[in-house]
Structure formats: C-alpha cells, structure tokens
Amino acid sequence: MPQDVRFDVTDSLLPTQPSARLQAGNALARLLVTHINGCTEQYRDGQNAAQQRLDALRSPHSSTTLHVEGALQLAPRAFLPPDEEGYARLGRLDSSLRVIEAAFPQVSTDIEVCRLTSMMLEGAWRSRALTPPHEDEQTTVCPCPLCRRLPTPPERTVADYRWRQSAGRPLTVKTWPYRRELDSVLTGGWSVVRQMNDLERDLGYRHRFEDDILLFHEYKRVIDTIDTTQLTQLIEGRLAESFSTNSARALVCGLYAAHKRSVDEYWLQQHHAGSVTLPQTNPLGQSTYSALQMMDCLFWHVSPDTELWQEEHLASLLLCRVVDDMTDVRVDALTGEISNFWLADLPTHTKALYAACAIALIKYGCMPEAHSSMWNTWLMTSTVVWMGLTGRHALWFDGITQGLPPAQECPLCDLQPNACTGILTHGTTLTIAPRPSAPALSTRTAELSARCRAQHPETWPLFDAELHAFEALHGPWHGNTDSTWEILRRTYIAAVEASRAAPSTARARQVQQDSGAVGSEFFYALYDPRTGREDTALLAYMFGCAHPHFLWNATGYRPSDLAGDWLDG
Secondary structure (H helix, E strand, C coil): CCCCCCCCCCCHHCCCCCCHHHHHHHHHHHHHHHHECCCHCCCCCHHHHHHHHHHCCCCCCHHHCEEEHHHHHCCCCCCCCCCCHHHHHHHHHHHHHHHHHHHHHHHHHHHHHHHHHHHHHHHHHHHHHCCCCCCCCCCCCCCCCCCHCCCCCCCCHHHHHHHHHCCCCCCCCCCCCCCCHHHCCHHHHHCCCCHHHHCCCCCCCCCCCCCCHHHHCCCCCHHHCCCCCHHHHHHHHHHHCCCHHHHHHHHHHHHHHHHHHHHHHHHHHHHHHHHCCCCCCEEEECCHHHHHHHHHHHHHHCCCCCCEEEEEHHHHHHHHHHHHHHHHHHHHHHHHCCCHHHCCCCHHHHHHHHHHHHHHHHHHCCCHHHHHHCCCCCHHHHHHHHHHHCCCCCCCCCCCCCCCCCCCCCCCEECCCCCCCCCHHHHHHHHEEECCCCCCCCHHHHHHHHHHHCCCCCCCCHHHHHHHHHHHHHCCCCCCCCHHHHHHHHHHHHHHHHHHCCCCCCHHHHHHHHHHHHHHHHHHHHHHCCCCCHHHHHHHHHHHHHCCCCHHHHCCCCCCCCCCCCCCC
C-alpha cells in the first residue's frame, strides 16, 4: 500500500490541538483522495464494450441525465471535539495502533485511516448529541423522476427486526459447521464473494480463515472476543511467524470495530440516562459519510493490494454500504446507529441519487464485461443475492407495497447500467433512457419463463419481460434452472403476488422468512463453479433491478422512538 502521505494525527489526539481535531474529516478526505487511483484502461474498455453491445439492441432514443457529485470533493463537515471520555477512548486506541505500527509498518496507511476515522466518529457522535440537526436543504418537492417515485415506508418496531440477529434464523443450515466464527449468515456473504472471485486466479483468500479479516468481523458476537490487551502477544507470536498484510490489517480493523462499538454504546447510554437527547438523524454529510464508511469498505472486503485503492473498486464498496443502509435504516433509527446513509443530514434528492447509483451498479454487475479486470467485481451482485437469500434484506419484507406501479416509462426500469466509478472523486452521471430487450430468450431462460407461465400465469407477463431485459444486459444465461426457479418462485414471484393482494404484514413476513429458508436449502448452488456466477447474476437482477423494484421501496423510513437494544447492526 502506498505510504507517500502522512499526517501527524497522533498529536491531534491531545486536547491542546483544537484546530487539528476539527480537521480530522479534511485530513481523512485528503488521505483517501491521494491514494485513490484513477479508473484503469482495461476497466474503461469493458464499459465501452458493454455500452456498444446494448446500443446495438435498441433504436436511437432520447435520454435524461442526473449528475452525482464526487463525495470527497465536497468540504467535510467540522464536528465538535470529543469529550473527556472520547479522548480517553482515542488514547487507548492509539496505544494499540502504535504497537501494530511498530511491528508492521506496511500497514501504516491503514492505521492512519483508522485514527482519522475514529476521531471523526467521536466528533460526529458529540455533535449529534449537542447540536440541533440541520434542516433538510430540500424544502420543496423535488420534481426529478427519482424523487417523484420515493415510497411511503411502513411503520416498523424493534420487534419486526428480530430476524436480523447474525446467529439466529433464518439461515438455519450453516455453510461452515467446522468453524464457530464462520457459523452465521454474516460471514456467508464475504466467503461467497471470495469463492466466486478466486475461480480463475486464486489469491489464497478462498479458504484462508485463520488470520484474515473475517475472524474479527462477526460484529458484536466476535468483537466480544477481541482482547486488545493481548495485541502484543498476538503480534509477537503467531502473526509474526506467518505474516500477511491482511493479518495486520485485520487487527487494525478489529480495533476500529471495537472502538466504534464503545462509542456507540457510550452515547446510547447517555441518551437512556437522560444526559443527552439523541435525534434519529445524524450529522454526516455526503463527504463525511463516504470517508467514514471507507474504514469499513477498505478492510472488511479482502482485496489484493494492487487493487485496494482503484477507483472502480472503491465505488463498488461504497455503494454496497448504501445498499446495506437501505435495508437497515429503520433498525438503525431504532437502535441509534450513527453511520446510516439514510439517516444522514443530506437532501432527499442526494439520497435518491445514491439509491439509483446502487441499482445502476447492480445492473452493470449483471454484464459479463464488468468482471474481466478486477478481483472484487462480484461484490455488489453477490451482496444483493446473499441478503435476499438470508432473509436479512428488506426486498421481501419492507419492500412489499400494495399494488404494482406502472412499468411503462419507469425511470428505474430505464436506468442505464453504470459502474459509478467517480462517485468518490470526480462524480458520475446517471442516464435514464428506454431499456433494451433481448429479441428472444436463450434455452434455459425460456425454461424459467415456461415454468412461470404454467404455475403463475398472472405474473408471467411481467416475469417474462424482465427475463428479456436481463438477457439484454447479460447475454444468454447458462445457470441452474431447477435451483434458480425454486428460489425465484419463493422470493421475487411470491413478492409480486403478495403486492397484488390486500396489504398484509403477515404475508410480507411470510415471504421474508421463506426467502431465508429457500436460501438455506439452495445456498450451495452459488458455489458451483459452472453455474454459480450465472445464478448470482440473474438473482441479483431480479432482487435489485427488476420491476416492481422492491429494493427501491426500501429507501424510505418512518421515524420511531430511539431505543437501543441488542441488534447487531
């Protein structure tokens, strides 16, 4: 990892440096911008080839464009300095980071990002507690095609989210029974991505669970096992004998996760004690949110050092976080989580743009041209599929609304695939234009259509149209017909049929729970080296892009009382 930029952030942990404290966000943004590498020529060639292929399937058309500003080019918001407890936490963190940095200078940039992010997090929490939230800059109704389609969210309570526990239902059949720290749905997503990415070039990540990031990232369940006082012993012992960059990176990331948890719990305890009143919103702007999430993005998803700072890689990581937040927004509002994009102090229009970027990237990930040049390019598509097949996603639960919106001239259907590579740096432009459709279905996709026509004739016209749209993006599909049909029958098709019926929370919950059950039964299909990627591409399209856009329906939330609990978000 490049080491050409350094900030003396350690000194800014001291109370005598108020100006440095307030500039943690600026320093972090500069550090990230300095390290980010521009989009590779090979990746641009893939994008151009994909666009030419799509253009050949449709006649000339008019289009609408929407520009998304580069997040790190915007001025980060300055937060209040930490309180006395915050300085104490930062001091303890810095002591542990110094131990790692002395043993492993290779990860000094990772350590710098951890220090800066933790400082910004401390300031954001204190600013949230002591300053009133900013007014939404968008005071009038936005006429853009995205904002006009924002959904009205259902009411939810904490009890509605008990399925989110990592160690609980609905993924009842565990994929890795021989390792306790992998015995849950949370680590399943990371492992699936590594299996898919490593099919051609095995970087040693596929089965190496002993020393890398997964060991430290079972959220609260595994963070409970992190004993930071034993870092010296770990470093001087096993890790020093068998060093990998990811080993040291995992320690840094584990420290950050533990620090973040301690900050969260400290302020929630202050809220419950009546010392402060926390609003559900958070003071993060577009730049501070993106910079804060980079700590998660860079280290939670294993990638080769040569690709770690590639612009196209970082864009997919950030938008994966946005998709996560679309799912978790009501839970995070209830439990006090600060780093949720949808609770951030941003105009509604900006949030809608980011949701559209996530959908455009899912569409792009369905195209074969998206997967030729970088190791981690399956991250977004596999994330959406994993969430849909573990019951953790709002696709079938919060996303089911009464009635199907019209598909004709739908801006979300017509949103063009986009890699969104400039979302952190120079910005990106979304295009809305009539989507292409394959003139005929390939053999296996036609079989899926035929089964739907025979078993669900009312849903068949919509399902068939979406298969044609998918094959325009993907080309002929060569997946596992039996397992994919069973999954789609109990997820996407079941959700479409539920949305046609009278509103029913119980029916929505039934579909949501069964999506986890069918995931338990057919999760293995995603590991098949012959058809797993094909299945993932189609499922990602149906879960994230297909009309009636259940994913988009998860963009809103209805405020409820802030009350932290055991949820592991």
